[in-house]
Amino acid sequence: MGLIETVAAFGLCALVLGAAIVLDRRPYTPGKLNYVPLMIICAAALLLFARHLLTLIM
DSSP, rough: OHOOOOOOOOHHHHHHHHHHHHTTSSSOTTTTOOHHHHHHHHHHHHHHHHHHHHHHOO
């Protein structure tokens, strides 16, 4: 994976994490989806992409 692909994946993952946070803050309604697992996966992917970006830059 090159620098451009990694930055694109990092940005997309950050966007999905932001959307999940916004959707999770809505008031509770019956049948509302649980966004916490998605947030955990996105946070872990962000850490991995950040580490990969650092290795590409250094």
